[in-house]
Amino acid sequence: DTEVTQTPKHLVMGMTNKKSLKCEQHMGHRAMYWYKQKAKKPPELMFVYSYEKLSINESVPSRFSPECPNSSLLNLHLHALQPEDSALYLCASSQVGGRGYGNQPQHFGDGTRLSIL
């Protein structure tokens, strides 16, 4: 069992739909992350939130819109996605720590498997 909960586990949507992925953690972590993982590839970082503020955006298209409403929740809003956006979307959390204080492993959820029709 994971301490990071992602819902839904599976999502099928059309290219014109709007949907949201949700992630929740209750470990008191103040950093939260979204990763995208295509089949048979490693995870790729999309966004990082630190203290509920967006700190890293890895040049992700605007059809992906992250939101961090509070320290326990992270959302990823989806709109007008393309078939190539079909992937496993992973959420993770960690303590923030600081540069040079690398004692902050990330805890991952089991992801949302997204299929775009």
Place this chain on the structure above:
Amino acid sequence: DAKTTQPPSMDCAEGRAANLPCNHSTISGNEYVYWYRQIHSQGPQYIIHGLKNNETNEMASLIITEDRKSSTLILPHATLRDTAVYYCIGSGGGADGLTFGKGTHLIIQP
């Protein structure tokens, strides 16, 4: 994050020790070596991390060379459930995100 190099795949017999190597010759002085694994259809799972000294926890041991250019993850008594992709990552920690390489697909044979 430091660039890491791992063999694409390895086999190990059940009950034996699995030794997974990682080269990270460009790792900087303040970057830790992290190991994660990903079992099919699950999210990555944190295993262990270290800076200079060898580390051990309930899952594995991490041996880091003195020059910090390489490390070895040791699973002391591999089981079938240890079959997974293992990722070695160099990272300064904080809230920087992780850069995953291709990892090593470890297959435990019965």
